[in-house]
Amino acid sequence: MMRFALSLMLTIAAGTASATTLKMEVNGLVCAFCANGITQAFKKKPEVAAVHVSLEDRLVAIGLKEGHDLSDAAVTESLKEAGYTVVSIERTEQSVADIKAEVERGG
16 A cells, blocks of 8 residues: 555656756757758657757757756757857746747747
């Protein structure tokens, strides 16, 4: 009985944790090929649920799967190796879909 209660508590705790989105300002984004390359590279990572790249806003948003994480250093290194410069990284609870909609509204 005690084991079941502990298992249930862990399941509930894991289910209530919210996913994080990395919202990054990135220099060097100049074309659709850039956006597609970044999107495909990050979608291959098991931690990543969604990716959005806005060339106009120099923005890369990476939504992480619940319970997963990517360090700022790992993301920065991946983008640096691809020829981009990460200016800033913000972690937010805002979804990638919400960020995409915000960018499309011009906000």
